[in-house]
Amino acid sequence: MTKATHIVALLQSHFDGDDEHFMTVAMQAAANEARLGHGKVAQQLRDMVDEARARKKIKGRAVPMVQPRGELANLVAAKYVDTRISSMVLPDHLRDRLERVILEQRQAFRLRQHGLQPRRKLLLIGPPGAGKTMTAAAMAGELKLPLFSVLLDGLLTKFMGETASKLRAVFSAMVDTRGVYFFDEFDAIGARRSERNDVGEIRRVLNSFLQFLEEDDSEGLIVAATNHPELLDPALFRRFDDVIEYALPSADVARAILEGRLSTFDTGSLEWDRATKEIEGLSQADLSRIADEAAKRTLLGGRESVETDDLLAAIAERKAAARR
Numbered sequence: 001m002t003k004a005t006h007i008v009a010l011l012q013s014h015f016d017g018d019d020e021h022f023m024t025v026a027m028q029a030a031a032n033e034a035r036l037g038h039g040k041v042a043q044q045l046r047d048m049v050d051e052a053r054a055r056k057k058i059k060g061r062a063v064p065m066v067q068p069r070g071e072l073a074n075l076v077a078a079k080y081v082d083t084r085i086s087s088m089v090l091p092d093h094l095r096d097r098l099e100r101v102i103l104e105q106r107q108a109f110r111l112r113q114h115g116l117q118p119r120r121k122l123l124l125i126g127p128p129g130a131g132k133t134m135t136a137a138a139m140a141g142e143l144k145l146p147l148f149s150v151l152l153d154g155l156l157t158k159f160m161g162e163t164a165s166k167l168r169a170v171f172s173a174m175v176d177t178r179g180v181y182f183f184d185e186f187d188a189i190g191a192r193r194s195e196r197n198d199v200g201e202i203r204r205v206l207n208s209f210l211q212f213l214e215e216d217d218s219e220g221l222i223v224a225a226t227n228h229p230e231l232l233d234p235a236l237f238r239r240f241d242d243v244i245e246y247a248l249p250s251a252d253v254a255r256a257i258l259e260g261r262l263s264t265f266d267t268g269s270l271e272w273d274r275a276t277k278e279i280e281g282l283s284q285a286d287l288s289r290i291a292d293e294a295a296k297r298t299l300l301g302g303r304e305s306v307e308t309d310d311l312l313a314a315i316a317e318r319k320a321a322a323r324r
């Protein structure tokens with residue numbers, strides 16, 4: 001058993017907020033356990049101290065990334081978000097996959113203790129407005145991590161080699177600051193290597209990305225998203241831990257999105273069947289806009305309940321805008 005004096009010293013250093021002394025005492029306790037022949041628990045204590053020290057080192061080096069400085073300021077936009085998976089309307093299979101990533105991240109320490117790696121490199125594919133960006137935000141919100149959106153305009157320059165070095169800066173930031181790093185419109189980076197293009201720059205960028213992704217063992221999440229998976233180099237798919245596919249909403253999902261956004265209104269008299277017939281082909285993003293538009297019509301009409309005509313007019317307007 002660990003000596004009572006160790007427990008007293010651990011408590012004392014905990015109350016004093018002296019992390020270094022806390023870890024020294026923990027190592028003394030480990031040595032004591034080893035002397036008593038309790039090799040397994042001794043090793044467990046040492047591993048925990050090593051892990052805690054590594055985390056501290058990472059934290060200690062952190063740039064205050066909410067305002068990225070220097071070159072990084074042009075490469076990533078940082079923010080804290082409070083989006084949740086529960087605020088998304090998702091088919092069960094998709095919700096299960098996203099929750100699995102979050103669970104693995106939350107239990108990362110336990111997994112690593114057994115030599116297992118949590119899922120942390122995700123590729124999201126699917127049509128525009130289907131919730132890929134919202135997913136990246138929800139991951140950040142659930143894990144209480146900052147969301148770093150990589151700015152393609154800052155990253156992709158016409159000068160050979162410069163983009164690769166900027167990409168390196170983003171990947172080093174991942175080591176310094178744990179967060180969700182979101183590469184939207186990822187096809188701009190991940191297009192096929194065989195594609196002919198200006199002076200081979202894109203090919204070079206892709207090769208760098210593949211290399212950085214492969215070497216990366218930071219603790220954050222890398223989330224790449226594209227509406228054009230067919231343009232991606234096949235080599236990319238297997239470098240991600242998970243490729244998650246998004247689709248336009250089913251009638252049930254569509255109705256749930258509308259109902260969710262209109263939840264502060266009375267929707268009791270809405271003829272849902274008439275409305276859902278009209279929404280085929282519209283995305284989750286279209287539906288949230290439609291709900292907002294119907295809500296405005298209701299409010300400005302001085303009513304408390306949304307009428308079918310409010311919704312049908314909002315749908316027609318959205319479809320017309322999409323055709324333009």
Ligand SMILES: Nc1ncnc2c1ncn2[C@@H]1O[C@H](COP(=O)(O)OP(=O)(O)OP(=O)(O)O)[C@@H](O)[C@H]1O
Nearest residue numbers: 088089090128129130131132133134227284285288
């Ligand atoms: N599953 C969902 N549940 C509820 N609302 C959603 C969902 N997916 C998307 N939305 C709504 O649509 C908006 C746009 O979605 P988002 O930006 O995540 O789409 P995207 O797939 O990233 O699109 P793009 O490829 O055009 O960037 C969200 O801000 C949200 O209001």
